[in-house]
Amino acid sequence: MDAVGYAYLGAGIGAGLVTIGAGLGIGKITAAAAEATGRQPEATNEIRTTALIMSALIEGVALFAAVTCFLLQTKEAVN
Amino acid sequence: MIKNHYLYIVVIFITFLAIVLGGDGHSSNDENETHSTIISHEILNETHHETTHDTHKDDTHGHYSSVDGKLIMQHMTDDRIFEIFNPLILIPTSILPKGWSTHPIEISIYPENGKPYFGINKIVVMMWINVIALILFFTIGFNKKKKVQSGFGNLLELLIVFIRDEVVYENLGVKQGKKFLPLILTFFFFILVMNLFGLIPGLATPTANINVTAALAIITMITYILHGNKDFWKHIFATPGVPLWLLPIMIPVELLGLFTKPFALAVRLFANMNAGHIVIFAFLGIIINMKSYWVAIGSVPMAIAINMLEIFVSFLQAYVFSLLSTIFISIAVEEHEAH
Numbered sequence: 001m002d003a004v005g006y007a008y009l010g011a012g013i014g015a016g017l018v019t020i021g022a023g024l025g026i027g028k029i030t031a032a033a034a035e036a037t038g039r040q041p042e043a044t045n046e047i048r049t050t051a052l053i054m055s056a057l058i059e060g061v062a063l064f065a066a067v068t069c070f071l072l073q074t075k076e077a078v079n
Numbered sequence: 080m081i082k083n084h085y086l087y088i089v090v091i092f093i094t095f096l097a098i099v100l101g102g103d104g105h106s107s108n109d110e111n112e113t114h115s116t117i118i119s120h121e122i123l124n125e126t127h128h129e130t131t132h133d134t135h136k137d138d139t140h141g142h143y144s145s146v147d148g149k150l151i152m153q154h155m156t157d158d159r160i161f162e163i164f165n166p167l168i169l170i171p172t173s174i175l176p177k178g179w180s181t182h183p184i185e186i187s188i189y190p191e192n193g194k195p196y197f198g199i200n201k202i203v204v205m206m207w208i209n210v211i212a213l214i215l216f217f218t219i220g221f222n223k224k225k226k227v228q229s230g231f232g233n234l235l236e237l238l239i240v241f242i243r244d245e246v247v248y249e250n251l252g253v254k255q256g257k258k259f260l261p262l263i264l265t266f267f268f269f270i271l272v273m274n275l276f277g278l279i280p281g282l283a284t285p286t287a288n289i290n291v292t293a294a295l296a297i298i299t300m301i302t303y304i305l306h307g308n309k310d311f312w313k314h315i316f317a318t319p320g321v322p323l324w325l326l327p328i329m330i331p332v333e334l335l336g337l338f339t340k341p342f343a344l345a346v347r348l349f350a351n352m353n354a355g356h357i358v359i360f361a362f363l364g365i366i367i368n369m370k371s372y373w374v375a376i377g378s379v380p381m382a383i384a385i386n387m388l389e390i391f392v393s394f395l396q397a398y399v400f401s402l403l404s405t406i407f408i409s410i411a412v413e414e415h416e417a418h
Contacts, residue, residue: 056399060343063350 011072014065022062026055202291205283209272216272242267246402250409259408262302266295267401274352274393278386287352289345296341299404303411304337311411340407344400351396355389 001009033051037044220231228236247256247263270286277284285291303311313319315333317326362382366374 052395053399053402056395057347059351060347060399063354064343064346066354067346067350 014069018065271397296345
């Protein structure tokens with residue numbers, strides 16, 4: 001397999017690994033948010049806001065890596 | 080620090096303009112031009128074309144016969160053409176009279192050798208349209224005669240009060256919040272309108288271009304550098320509680336931290352906006368790849384669902400950008416810290 005194949009392989013595997021990281025992170029936040037809402041239902045609005053903001057931040061980091069993987073399979077990077 | 084805020088606005092506007100009008104530096108004459116609604120011309124392509132993998136260099140404006148990753152990348156980075164939704168591209172080429180093209184106005188703004196060129200492209204025109212739309216929303220929506228707004232003004236007031244109370248006054252305090260409230264509101268509404276209008280088929284998303292998001296993030300960076308406190312600079316250059324021999328390492332790290340925060344803002348907005356469009360693209364491209372119309376039964380509802388998610392993501396990303404800008408500015412201007 002030559003360098004071009006490795007580039008595409010790297011892009012694909014990278015994108016998959018990024019999804020694992022993002023899924024784990026957001027899952028942990030959601031678990032904590034659900035439990036906190038169960039303990040104190042009056043605070044559900046603030047918990048929901050916090051969970052949403054933190055999920056957006058984690059997704060930002062995951063999309064960094066997605067953009068990097070995307071750049072790996074452009075014409076300029078592969079050739 | 081700068082007393083006259085109008086001068087400040089002029090500086091920011093010029094910076095914004097300069098960065099946003101800058102070209103990508105693509106040498107774009109070897110590739111063919113792509114359309115912003117690639118689906119319609121793919122279907123146009125199917126009716127009279129046998130499948131070849133080459134792109135044509137004639138003036139039938141580039142027909143592609145298969146959707147692959149290169150196409151998506153070209154579409155993402157290609158904003159050469161001044162082309163908002165052009166209904167002429169829906170006309171099949173077979174019934175088009177000879178010598179008539181589907182692009183009567185072709186503004187070629189990129190020179191042959193691909194040097195960066197300050198020009199007007201699709202993204203800039205789209206931003207102008209969005210600015211006009213925003214001005215119209217606010218001037219028509221605001222009813223001067225009523226004390227309590229109703230209708231569209233009610234919705235705008237909901238968003239404005241939310242940003243003012245939960246984002247700006249919460250993090251900056253009332254006194255300093257009044258100074259930065261116009262900026263944060265502008266960020267929120269401008270990014271929101273740019274994101275939402277990009278979901279309409281045929282229009283473009285300016286925030287899906289790294290130049291635009293970088294310009295917005297640079298505005299934030301200039302704001303908090305210009306309004307930085309003495310405490311703020313002291314934290315960067317002489318972090319309290321750090322021994323003297325550690326300072327040569329700490330100062331570059333802190334200076335780098337000054338730049339990574341706007342960079343993260345820019346890339347977060349850019350990547351979120353592009354990701355949604357790429358997923359919609361991929362779902363609708365499956366129909367063309369499989370070369371059969373029956374795939375559309377499963378593919379189009381998925382694309383609609385992702386579109387709904389994208390509406391939510393546009394609101395969320397506008398809110399996150401405004402919130403993080405406010406937090407960065409609040410770090411720079413906070414006073415009376417007890418050390």
